[in-house]
Amino acid sequence: MAINYTEDIQIEKSKTSKIANVDFNNLAFGRVFSDHMLVCDFKNGEWQNPSIVPYQPVTLEPSAKIFHYGQSIFEGMKAYKDSDNNVFLFRPVDNFNRLNISAKRLAMPELPEACFMNGLKELIKLEKDWIPTSEGSSLYIRPFMFATGQGFHASPANAYKFIIACAPSGSYFSGKVKVLIEEKYSRSANGGVGFAKAGGNYAGQFYPTQLANNRGYQQVIWTDDNTHEYIEEAGAMNIFVRINDTLLTVPTSDRILDGITRKSILTIAEAEGIDVEVRKIKVAELIEASENGSLKELFGAGTAAVVSPISGFGFKGKDYELPELENTYGALLKKRITDIQTNKSDDPYGWRVKVC
Incomplete structure (x- = not known):
């Protein structure tokens, strides 16, 4: 059964925005981050409802298995604006499918499509003003998942965190x-x-x-x-x-x-x-x-x-x-x-x- 997470996403907006301090005409790749991020936790054998929160540090125990056994995967995506200020993604379902292929190979829990797609769209709507429009620029989107479950024993974790963070970026490479x-x-x-x-x-x-x-x-x-x-x-x-x-x-x-x-x-x-x-x-x-x-x-x-x-x-x-x-x-x-x-x-x- 398809689950619609859109209505269940809790949104906590940032009290202040960093956007006024960003020089959108001089953006390095992946160095400046937008105001919000999507967070979703896997606990007790299931993914919990995702939420959008202000961009912030993540706190982990030293025994979190990401530090010891490397269960970490990610995707790379972009959001674009056209001349009429409409916002688009490019082949996002392919990114979702590949994320789950990676998760399966690393013995991590696969993510529900509705959680990924609806959470992503709600985040991009909120961060629309962060999408640059100069030639070659875009809002780079980084979905990633890592093990938060604790323990020094060599086995898959029992808890994970999924995050989508965004970075307005210029061209990745300049020249040949x-x-x-x-x-x-x-x-x-x-x-x-x-x-x-x-x-x-x-x-x-x-x-x-x-x-x-x-x-x-x-x-x-x-x-x-x-x-x-x-x-x-x-x-x-x-x-x-x-x-x-x-x-x-x-x-x-x-x-x-x-x-x-x-x-x-x-x-x-x-x-x-x-x-x-x-x-x-x-x-x-x-x-x-x-x-x-x-x-x-x-x-x-x-x-x-x-x-x-x-x-x-x-x-x-x-x-x-x-x-x-x-x-x-x-x-x-x-x-x-x-x-x-x-x-x-x-x-x-x-x-x-x-x-x-």
Whole structure:
């Protein structure tokens, strides 16, 4: 039976707003937070009614299992305004479904759809004024869940907290990035949690990325855990490769996140008449294509950046530069997606969801 949580959401409004102190023309990504957040607790075997409260710290016991066994998952979403001040989300049901896929893999309780969707919409309605309208900006939305149940014994917790917090943000990346193809470290492994939005996946990336930063690269292209012969992801994003006029990306697996932006790009690329292949891509193929001039583009794709162009990559002590093109697939596909998100174009796919 469907449960409608909307009427049950208790809303405690903040007595004072921080919005007057925010420079919306100079927003870093994910550094400023809006006035409210959605909170919902899992206790006694069920999710309690969600509530919207002022943005505030969370208090936990030192024995909370999040600190010891890492049961933590999250999603990344955005809210947008159009020129008439209408507010939209982009494929929110996909985020909800993926959150529960992650929860199941980490032995965490799945969240009811009504709790997620209705709670999210009520929060966005309340925070409508926090949605920036400058080009490339949006209200970044972070739904996340973590273990609050106590105990040092290695087992799933018996209590969890779900929160949605929001951050008005500018562009995630500015300009192109230079990446290093990883030869030693792995992001994930077969049978692991690479396909889940688990916090530990990202913690494990930081050290190899720091090593790449020290060598003058901004990010890492991850390779498979077994042979390191195949490329898999670009930093925290799915990766796309253009060889001649064909757009390639690798198939999802236990190791690779089923990105919502990735799926959107594949759908739109096919609609644009672009030849698309989803298959494994060898590092050797990438090197050969760069050397013979058939490698035209590399870019990462994800919620935060949408599309992040890659200017060049390093491998075994040698750098390979990408050509400067006037009309790129990356720029075209980013525009098609952002035009749908901001209601500048029709949405033939039913991805855009109006909030208010």
